[in-house]
Amino acid sequence: MLPALLRHDEIARYDSGVLYTLDRRCYPLSKQYVAMHSVKEVAKAIKDMVTQGGGPLELSLKALLLARDRGESLEEAVSILSSTRPTNRSMANTLSLALERVKCGEDLEEVISSILKDYDDAYDRMSDYGSSLIKDGYGILTTCFAEHSFLLSVKKAEAAGKKVRVYVPETRPYLQGAKLTLPSLLEMNVESYLITDAMPAFFMREKKIDIYMSASDAYLPDGSISNKIGTLENAIAAKYYGIPYYAFSLRSSYNEDIRIEYRSQSEIIYIDGKPITLPEAKAIYPAFDIIEPSLISGIITKDGIK
């Protein structure tokens, strides 16, 4: 059984003109669902970080059912949804692909099912490769919410009798490590520790970390990847200590380009509506790092480790 955050019915459930998603902003402390009635509401939910990682893609795909049932243009829906996460090119590409297939006469529901099944198959293969890199007794560092590929890799390693410990940086400002990764690992009964984003090098120096594994949001023509801000700092520390760093990538081929998303400074300055510094302070919030190939030991794809 997958942890809640990886289950299709929790990520995006379409029922009689309403799309539901588990609100990851209040998870794990409460389990609430956001109900969306239009493509615009879905786009707003994605921008508001109701879900993330692979969530926006799955939600966007099912939002096409909403558009169809309301008699709205699928082209416009794809355009609105694609603009919600400028750094996540794979979402835009997949939505365009779905649109093309429907235009060629395929049934929208079947297209969505087949795309999601392809993803599940890819996660399954990537986690076979991922688990093969994990040895008994390993301390594993991750970043943000590294999704299916990472959680399944850990699960398969443990199923093969390997005992592991996972170090989970909290991932400020959204705390995806604390709110998504750690609860999922606990649900899977994996020994896991929450740390702050400044601590990975400390544990590397103490020889507690044997491998660093993250997701990747884009895979660039020069072999770089982009991923959640903080990945670069950890990849450099891993290189310094001779610890291998592997990134999961759904794409075996390169994206064309990337635009780093800068988010609102208030997302750093306020925690739960309360400022952590003088409200007139300025903050800068680049949401993604770019990690150069010399820092990466390998990219784990569905076609093998490159």
Next chain:
Amino acid sequence: MLPALLRHDEIARYDSGVLYTLDRRCYPLSKQYVAMHSVKEVAKAIKDMVTQGGGPLELSLKALLLARDRGESLEEAVSILSSTRPTNRSMANTLSLALERVKCGEDLEEVISSILKDYDDAYDRMSDYGSSLIKDGYGILTTCFAEHSFLLSVKKAEAAGKKVRVYVPETRPYLQGAKLTLPSLLEMNVESYLITDAMPAFFMREKKIDIYMSASDAYLPDGSISNKIGTLENAIAAKYYGIPYYAFSLRSSYNEDIRIEYRSQSEIIYIDGKPITLPEAKAIYPAFDIIEPSLISGIITKDGIK
């Protein structure tokens, strides 16, 4: 005029049997003072992080006035106060020195004044050296609250007509960067930006950072320093990008040993009394990093840069 956090009367004011300190836990959003009536209350306040950086030392010194006026043993006071910050050896050493001088017949108030004056002189000299390393147009990264030496270095650089920008990591879990460093820099009208602890490498890669400067809590026999957790991660990234890293040290000679302080996991798991993950989660909170000499461009002391 120094920013509030560096002024003696804000750090520790002794008046008619009561010691007052600005409560840095609620600063800068409110300016409240904690009133302490005994050495034990002072020790508790220090452990509770009411003040930090050079604050505990100044507060401990003036707590000896409390002990004296209550007719309590100064030896016991020094022992209680020294145990509040096991990693901060300089505080223990200074308190022992003060005790010795009083035993040799010096007046306690004069001993305290002369020690604080020595510190002020040292800060003044260290910030002369610090400001000489800062060039016009520099982007400066710091960590936690790097105190007098850092803030005075920036102030002197600007007074010499150099324009700088400072990038301030928030410093989870206590957020000293957000709560102490940034407001002090704003009070000094320095262009400053709050970032999360995972972001320094991003700005280094973007060539926005020209120098990294931190305090140091201990200076070890092999030339390593210890400083707030997160310093190591940043020092490694600075090395990777060829950016010089300088640490201020009040000590020109080495400390004998160091014991890393581990603090309560609840300090990471809870923000403002609210859990950020499942309350049954485990967290690990080492409060300090050790940074090896190969990562350090120089130690800025009152006797020059080594």
